[in-house]
Amino acid sequence: MYKLVAIDLDGTLLDDDKNIPKENIDLINKLIDRGYEVVIATGRRYWSAKQFLKDIDRSLVVLANNGNIVRYISNDEILIKKCLNLDDFKILIEESKKRGLNPILHVDRYEDGYDMVIEMKENNSVYSNYISPHEKRYKIVENYLELDDDILAVIFVGDKDILEDFYLDINKKYPNRYSSHIMENIQNAEALLEIMNPLGNKWLSLKEYAQKKGISPEEIIAIGDDNNDAQMIKNAGCGIAMKNASQQVKEVADIITKKDNNQAGVAFELRRILKL
Incomplete structure (x- = not known):
């Protein structure tokens, strides 16, 4: 039953x-x-x-x-x-920047009026397919590595081959440190990579x-x-x-x-x- x-x-x-x-x-x-x-x-x-x-x-x-x-x-x-360990989060940000990727952070700040954090101006084209200009539930920071929010997920949007290569590399270098998957059945981009707490x-x-x-x-x-x-x-x-x-x-x-x-x-x- x-x-x-x-x-x-x-x-x-x-x-x-x-x-x-x-x-x-x-x-x-x-x-x-x-x-x-x-x-x-x-x-x-x-x-x-x-x-x-x-x-x-x-x-x-x-x-x-x-x-x-x-x-x-x-x-x-x-x-x-469940949040990302701070050290694991910093590793992920540093590794992604080596590849020129632009992460978007999902954070637990629901009661404070925002749920996402971005590091560049909101009208930058790297966010245009993901963040609605009509929805202001995000915060802009100068440096992700100085952030003290609880990180629920790190999101990458873009080319499927590039994201798959990064996904495979992260899992090979840092086994069991993250839970991650690539989503393909989406409308706003070719692919979306989500990286989270290993139990997330x-x-x-x-x-x-x-x-x-x-x-x-x-x-x-x-x-x-x-x-x-x-x-x-x-x-x-x-x-x-x-x-x-x-x-x-x-x-x-x-x-x-x-x-x-x-x-x-x-x-x-x-x-x-x-x-x-």
């Missing part, structure tokens, strides 16, 4: 226009009303995720920044928090939250579309890949949805599995 349903946002619960189809909203409300734990598991910042969930009038848990920060959406209470991934935080609720991995359904969802889809009792998912995710899934994110594939598949 399943007790918890973990759902990714982009490419999964959201359609390509970044809206939640009505069928998905109705399905989530029904799940919660019937006693299921519903967790939104996303790579997005908590503030950003919360904006997309305003149409759901039920209490949810949001597992944001790929599990590095987990909060109750009703009161913003922090349940789980969706599955480990989801499992930790579930254990607190007395829920075993076998009682979890996880559904997603991109490479940062692969571990939770592989390890959950029922792992579901969206029809529009990356090949890596489809290879570890138990089920591939018959409908994609623009066709409310989440609602369609969960209704079938849970006989709703």
